[in-house]
Amino acid sequence: MALTFMKVRSTANHESPSAFTAGSRYLGRFAPSPTGPLHAGSLVAALASWLDARAHCGQWLVRMEDVDTPRTVAGADQLILQQLAACGLLADAPPVWQSQRGALYQAALKQLIARGLAYPCTCSRKDIEHALAAQGHTRERHAELVYPGTCRHTDPAHQIKKPHAWRLRTDPPQTPGALAQSATTTGAVQEASIAWVDRRLGPQHQNVAHAVGDFVLQRADACTSYQLAVVVDDAAQGVTHVVRGQDLADNTARQIWLQHCLGLPTPHYLHTPLVLGPDGAKLSKQNGAQALDLTDPLRALNAAAAVLGWPAQSTTVAEALATWTAMVAEVGASPVAPRLP
Numbered sequence: 394m395a396l397t398f399m400k401v402r403s404t405a406n407h408e409s410p411s412a413f414t415a416g417s418r419y420l421g422r423f424a425p426s427p428t429g430p431l432h433a434g435s436l437v438a439a440l441a442s443w444l445d446a447r448a449h450c451g452q453w454l455v456r457m458e459d460v461d462t463p464r465t466v467a468g469a470d471q472l473i474l475q476q477l478a479a480c481g482l483l484a485d486a487p488p489v490w491q492s493q494r495g496a497l498y499q500a501a502l503k504q505l506i507a508r509g510l511a512y513p514c515t516c517s518r519k520d521i522e523h524a525l526a527a528q529g530h531t532r533e534r535h536a537e538l539v540y541p542g543t544c545r546h547t548d549p550a551h552q553i554k555k556p557h558a559w560r561l562r563t564d565p566p567q568t569p570g571a572l573a574q575s576a577t578t579t580g581a582v583q584e585a586s587i588a589w590v591d592r593r594l595g596p597q598h599q600n601v602a603h604a605v606g607d608f609v610l611q612r613a614d615a616c617t618s619y620q621l622a623v624v625v626d627d628a629a630q631g632v633t634h635v636v637r638g639q640d641l642a643d644n645t646a647r648q649i650w651l652q653h654c655l656g657l658p659t660p661h662y663l664h665t666p667l668v669l670g671p672d673g674a675k676l677s678k679q680n681g682a683q684a685l686d687l688t689d690p691l692r693a694l695n696a697a698a699a700v701l702g703w704p705a706q707s708t709t710v711a712e713a714l715a716t717w718t719a720m721v722a723e724v725g726a727s728p729v730a731p732r733l734p
């Protein structure tokens with residue numbers, strides 16, 4: 394089977410603020426993982442995405458990213474919804490739970506397998522380390538190993554007895570027929586080299602094949618990967634604008650590549666500043682982030698707004714949100730204030 398891999402250049406994100414007219418459709422979302430209650434860091438992303446949607450006269454959804462079920466904490470989803478409501482961040486439609494959307498992810502995986510873009514992988518972490526050592530390097534990226542493509546030639550039709558993951562190809566097929574084909578095709582770049590424009594961070598680029606390698610779509614324990622679930626859900630829900638924490642920016646190239654492989658549109662992306670903990674790392678439950686104090690939601694909102702560069706308000710929650718929405722709209726609809734000189 395001949396596959397065509399192309400250099401993907403996302404053109405959807407070259408949006409000037411004025412290009413977004415009142416008639417344009419805007420659909421944003423906040424997608425927390427219910428592994429605990431919201432804290433000061435996660436409220437920044439929630440407030441930014443809500444303000445961006447309101448300033449664009451758009452709609453805003455909440456999606457519970459509980460696809461990684463072993464890490465999900467019972468009751469955290471309801472607590473998050475209560476916290477959002479207390480802060481006046483109300484969604485325009487009932488929330489959805491990824492754990493109830495498995496059929497959508499399976500359909501997408503089947504489509505990728507049928508097109509020869511996904512393959513089964515039985516490698517353990519040790520197998521991957523050995524394969525990389527045999528190639529003379531230990532390319533490590535964060536704590537993740539760059540997958541060397543060991544199982545890329547496994548025929549998906551072949552019955553595999555062992556539990557196995559499914560991975561997405563980020564490189565051209567190495568079969569002789571396909572190589573012959575690519576050798577005669579000039580001009581096509583045969584790998585997942587992704588360029589996009591983040592609305593806050595500016596032009597971004599990542600060669601997914603080099604930086605990550607063929608990445609996991611479904612784990613060996615049958616859990617859908619974060620990447621596949623997010624891409625399928627954003628498209629299924631019609632999300633046009635993703636506003637989320639900067640810690641997730643590194644996933645964007647993989648998600649755009651996956652959108653391309655599935656024939657799905659690419660939303661606009663904006664990654665918000667992070668709140669750092671006392672150790673200088675991103676604020677999380679692990680470094681002492683406290684759950685938001687529901688008795689004083691305005692205080693929590695003021696702290697989140699300060700991270701985004703907006704002034705504190707001393708009125709009601711509703712009035713504070715309306716004031717910030719007007720400010721966001723005034724600066725050309727960015728939920729992050731322009732930097733002061």
Ligand SMILES: [Zn+2]
Nearest residue numbers: 514515516544
């Ligand atoms: Zn493998």
